[in-house]
Amino acid sequence: MEASRINLVMGDIVRQEVDAIVNAANPTLLGGGGVDGAIHHAAGPALVEACRALRWSAYPDGLPPGEAAATEAGDLPARWVIHTVGPNYSGAPEDATTLRRAYLSSLRVADEVGARSVAFPAISAGAYGYPLKEAAEVAIGAVSEAATNVDEVRFVLFGRRAYDAFARALTPLRG
Secondary structure (H helix, E strand, C coil): CCHHEEEEEECCHHHHCCCCCEEEECCCCCCCCCCHHHHHHHHHHHHHHHHHHHHEEECCCCCCCCCCEEEEEEEEEECEEEECCCCCCCHHHHHHHHHHHHHHHHHHHHHHHCCCEEEEECCCCCCCCCCCHHHHHHHHHHHHHHCCCCCCCEEEEECHHHHHHHHHHHHHCCC
């Protein structure tokens, strides 16, 4: 994906008017804290029901880290929520591989549902403890190298520190 199709905004992911919002989910798919909790709260009971159905039908053991799956978005302005589980940061080399896979799996699912605009949070950079600088580098690298039909990837970042980390990771791609 061309760097010009990657945008950064500071704001609230649940207010984004895009085709799909990516949820930094936990493996249960049933809500939690941080971005996951905010998305579930804003989307209302329809999202909880969609996640329960997905969990019990396709992921009885939970959504594995690095994988992604879509549901309808309930009361959100988006049409879809793409749920993905990032790694709990341990400092192991596999962490970056799993985080990269979470972004790429999300874009693959976006293509499958026909989403042309996708809003991502900083996956794993909150409660899962991934250092922000490294999380931004993995995220920007994965998205910029992805073969996708998505026209716009929007990173919706909470706070100046996160925004600045992603801006630094994106700058070399924009020349």
